[in-house]
Amino acid sequence: MKQGFPVVLTADRTLMSEYNGGIFLGFSACIPRGLIPDSVYFSLFCPSVKADKNGVVEVAPYGTRKIEAALLENGFSREEVIVAHPDRLDRVIGPKTKVIGITENDPLGIGPATSTFTQIFGGEAYMAVKFRELLRHPSIRRFKPKIIVGGPGAWQLENEELRRELGIDCVVIGEGEKVAPSLFEKALNGEELPGVVYGETASIEDIPTIKGAAVDGLVEVARGCGRGCRFCVPTLQLYRCLPIDRILKEVEVNIKAGRNPILHAEDVLRYGAKGIEVNREAVINLFKAVKGYPGVERVGISHFALASVASAPEVIEEISDILGIDEKNWFSGQTGIETGSPELIEKLMRGKCKPFTPEEWPEVVLRAFEILSENNWVPCATLILGLPGEKERDLEATVDLIEELRPFKSLIVPLFLVATGGLKGKAESFGLEEMGQRHSEVFLKCWEHNLDWGPTLIKEWTERNIRNPIARHGVKLILSYAIKQGRRLIDRCKKEYYYDLKAMIEDLKSERVKTMPVTTRFLYRLLS
Numbered sequence: 015m016k017q018g019f020p021v022v023l024t025a026d027r028t029l030m031s032e033y034n035g036g037i038f039l040g041f042s043a044c045i046p047r048g049l050i051p052d053s054v055y056f057s058l059f060c061p062s063v064k065a066d067k068n069g070v071v072e073v074a075p076y077g078t079r080k081i082e083a084a085l086l087e088n089g090f091s092r093e094e095v096i097v098a099h100p101d102r103l104d105r106v107i108g109p110k111t112k113v114i115g116i117t118e119n120d121p122l123g124i125g126p127a128t129s130t131f132t133q134i135f136g137g138e139a140y141m142a143v144k145f146r147e148l149l150r151h152p153s154i155r156r157f158k159p160k161i162i163v164g165g166p167g168a169w170q171l172e173n174e175e176l177r178r179e180l181g182i183d184c185v186v187i188g189e190g191e192k193v194a195p196s197l198f199e200k201a202l203n204g205e206e207l208p209g210v211v212y213g214e215t216a217s218i219e220d221i222p223t224i225k226g227a228a229v230d231g232l233v234e235v236a237r238g239c240g241r242g243c244r245f246c247v248p249t250l251q252l253y254r255c256l257p258i259d260r261i262l263k264e265v266e267v268n269i270k271a272g273r274n275p276i277l278h279a280e281d282v283l284r285y286g287a288k289g290i291e292v293n294r295e296a297v298i299n300l301f302k303a304v305k306g307y308p309g310v311e312r313v314g315i316s317h318f319a320l321a322s323v324a325s326a327p328e329v330i331e332e333i334s335d336i337l338g339i340d341e342k343n344w345f346s347g348q349t350g351i352e353t354g355s356p357e358l359i360e361k362l363m364r365g366k367c368k369p370f371t372p373e374e375w376p377e378v379v380l381r382a383f384e385i386l387s388e389n390n391w392v393p394c395a396t397l398i399l400g401l402p403g404e405k406e407r408d409l410e411a412t413v414d415l416i417e418e419l420r421p422f423k424s425l426i427v428p429l430f431l432v433a434t435g436g437l438k439g440k441a442e443s444f445g446l447e448e449m450g451q452r453h454s455e456v457f458l459k460c461w462e463h464n465l466d467w468g469p470t471l472i473k474e475w476t477e478r479n480i481r482n483p484i485a486r487h488g489v490k491l492i493l494s495y496a497i498k499q500g501r502r503l504i505d506r507c508k509k510e511y512y513y514d515l516k517a518m519i520e521d522l523k524s525e526r527v528k529t530m531p532v533t534t535r536f537l538y539r540l541l542s
């Protein structure tokens with residue numbers, strides 16, 4: 015369309031991928047550019063979603079779909095609003111384009127996962143690189159539509175000078191559905207936009223149903239958390255659950271596009287709960303309704319809480335039965351361990367362990383891992399380094415806990431604290447500079463755990479999810495190589511650097527490419 019669409023919604027290229035059906039491989043966008051050649055990364059790990067000849071995407075990030083739905087339900091017509099691929103903006107932006115809405119998870123690459131990876135490997139994360147590239151798209155520069163950025167990473171763009179530098183007109187921090195229609199209306203009318211808008215909490219009635227399919231079939235079943243961890247943003251939101259009929263409408267939208275649903279909430283197991291206790295009936299009804307929906311073959315989940323698992327093992331068993339989970343078809347989701355220290359739990363995240371006590375936390379984590387393993391669930395857990403007030407004994411407790419978790423098929427990803435949520439302005443973020451020997455020990459223990467389970471997980475996951483044999487083989491080959499290198503580096507850190515990870519990283523950064531074998535260097539250059 016030469017004249018362009020008045021409203022164009024998009025996201026950076028790293029969010030316009032389904033990561034071969036492995037939603038958590040989206041983590042890979044947090045790794046710095048340059049570790050593997052771009053051509054390999056974007057074809058094997060982060061293949062693009064499909065777009066038609068006009069640039070319209072087949073599936074889009076869930077947040078983008080919500081804003082699209084909010085606009086369409088509030089007076090905007092289908093002809094006015096388009097969800098487009100970031101590489102095809104030339105086909106949708108023209109003189110008639112007044113505003114572009116961008117969804118972002120981590121626009122500056124300073125979120126917990128990204129800052130951990132970039133501080134260790136150096137360089138800039140793909141997400142940040144692609145966000146800047148998007149803002150500099152020739153069509154945006156030529157036709158100068160107003161730029162509105164929202165999404166989980168919008169908080170990073172609160173600074174006025176930074177926004178001006180990047181050419182962003184407005185940032186929406188928090189929930190976007192209620193404020194988006196009037197902001198986009200203003201932009202269409204050529205009115206000045208406020209630099210920062212803090213989104214209003216949408217009631218269940220105000221949350222629109224998506225009109226187009228979401229990446230990996232995501233469907234939100236609840237919003238907010240309420241457990242109250244001080245470093246966390248979702249805890250600041252009111253806890254709400256969507257009714258099952260509304261959830262099924264979104265399942266249908268996704269199924270029509272051939273996507274099986276992934277249920278999203280901060281703790282899917284607390285669906286329908288009035289307080290902290292798992293509401294068995296509500297959760298089981300949810301899974302039965304979604305699995306029984308015509309066309310649904312598989313159901314996935316995004317996040318769950320270990321305390322919910324430990325407090326309701328029978329629910330895990332029932333869900334596994336409903337979904338037909340077994341050793342070959344294991345089930346996964348993201349969860350938070352954060353620390354093995356009851357003292358830190360007491361101080362910073364008292365709600366995380368409920369209905370148990372902070373003293374019981376290590377036992378709760380261990381018991382939850384056991385239950386998950388018995389039911390063929392494979393948790394992908396996070397752990398936080400640098401929590402405020404953290405002491406040696408807290409880190410020792412975490413090391414002990416990770417050791418106990420070794421027998422369970424899982425991933426444990428250590429992340430540096432980023433002082434957001436209730437800690438914003440009250441605590442310092444953690445970085446490589448602050449990394450002591452005990453931090454290194456926790457970090458290496460986690461990665462030893464992951465590298466031990468890596469070969470099994472890679473084999474099982476790629477065989478199930480990547481149909482193209484060449485792509486499957488390629489991903490396997492690269493990940494196996496990464497595991498080998500990872501083991502070598504862990505060994506080196508222990509034996510040559512006596513757990514001084516910071517010193518080893520500094521040395522490696524100065525000779526990074528040189529540490530690769532000659533054949534790898536040759537291939538890297540060839541593919542770059």
Ligand code: SF4
Binds near residue numbers: 242
């Ligand atoms: S349990 Fe998870 S989502 Fe809830 S407040 Fe804590 S970290 Fe945030």
